[in-house]
Amino acid sequence: MNSDAIIECVPNFSEGTDVAKVSKIVAAMQVEGVSLLDWSLDTAHNRSVVTIAGPPAAVIAAAVKSVGKAAELIDLTKQKGVHPRIGAADVVPFIPVSGISMAECAVLARQAGLLIWRTYGVPVYFYGAAAARPDRVQLEDVRKGQFEGLREATRRDAARRPDVGGPGLHETAGASAVGARNFLIAYNVHLHQGDISAARAIARDIRASNGGLHGVKAIGVVANGRAQVSMNITDFRITPMRHIHATIQHLAQRHGALIDDAELIGLIPQEAYDEGSEWVGQITGFNPALKVLERRLEHPLAWPTA
Known part of the structure; x- marks a missing residue:
């Protein structure tokens, strides 16, 4: 891995209506060296998407913190939305930007998944290039049944249980799909x-x-x-x-x-x-200055104050 390696992480959270909650989740991701590139709430899908980038170790630390804060603030037993979801921090993908390979990003995703479980008790499914099983490469296969269906499936079918943690889902935060992928x-x-x-x-x-x-x-x-x-x-x-x-x-x-x-x-x-x-x-x-990754990296956003 190049010492100047840069990775991107684009965690998706199952909350798109409460700006205060999402702001707290984003603020929890502030780690030295990590740039905040974008964050937005989608009320129709009841979902928010955050984009951060920086050195691998710092980005992993920020991503893990975001899962912990989401688990604290989002209760999936009360959440409804158009978008499929299995977790409060639903998807945590790592994307190679420069000086790092996809295989190395997959190793980083595995490390992040272990930290998420050990630190916050949120079980993890690995997907994409980080998948531990061929039937979990595709995100839609991991999310089959969503939170409610997966919660029941883990109780009766060992094949649906998480890769890390469990065997069941977190009572209110579900599980997180952590992976490595190309730009989406x-x-x-x-x-x-x-x-x-x-x-x-x-x-x-x-x-x-x-x-x-x-x-x-x-x-x-x-x-x-x-x-x-x-x-x-x-x-x-x-x-x-x-x-x-x-x-x-x-x-x-x-x-x-x-x-x-x-x-x-x-x-x-x-x-x-x-x-x-x-x-x-x-x-x-x-606006290309705001929506094109390479341009946004030159002028990152200010971190919100929780």
Whole structure:
């Protein structure tokens, strides 16, 4: 590992309506050397996403602290939202940025998972490049049944129990999926019409698991009263964003719908950014200085005060 290595961590928390709670979680992540690049609340999905980056040891420390604070503040037995979730700190992915390999990030994810369990008693499932089992590489397989279903499954099926900790889930904080992966682009497209059936049909046609576009995970949901195609793009190099946008546009027309606008959750790498492209132009309030990872690293955000 390069002594100047930089990794990114993008933890997702199952709280998107209470700014005070999320602010406390973000503030708990302030560790020397770690830069805060982005954080946002999604009320429709009742979820928040935070992006931090820095030297591996410091980023791991910050991520572990965030899981502890989320476990303290979020009670999943009372939480509801559109987005699938198994934990208060639902997903904790580590992403190589520079001077470090994916394999090294996977080792770091394993270390973080052990620390999370030992420090806060939150059990962990490893996924992505850090997966300990082939049936847990895909996040959706880990999250099958969500918190409620997984809580019951761990009681009767040893195969569904966590990789670290357990055997059951934390009573109110569930479990965290900790992994290593490449850059993921969270991209949501709203349809002009409120018909959820069109959004679901488009999502079905484009997701990779249905034979659609490589590296695209998609669901059709209603968000803030609007039909939305909610996507995670896991390989923008093979399937460029402009191609995804054009495909959605074509499918929308086929299903008698029009694209309204789009949103980007978190950041994108410089390599994925198409200046002046139609897909970027449709993203509400897009500012490359704030939303492109490499540019944000040069000018990180101030940490909130809890």
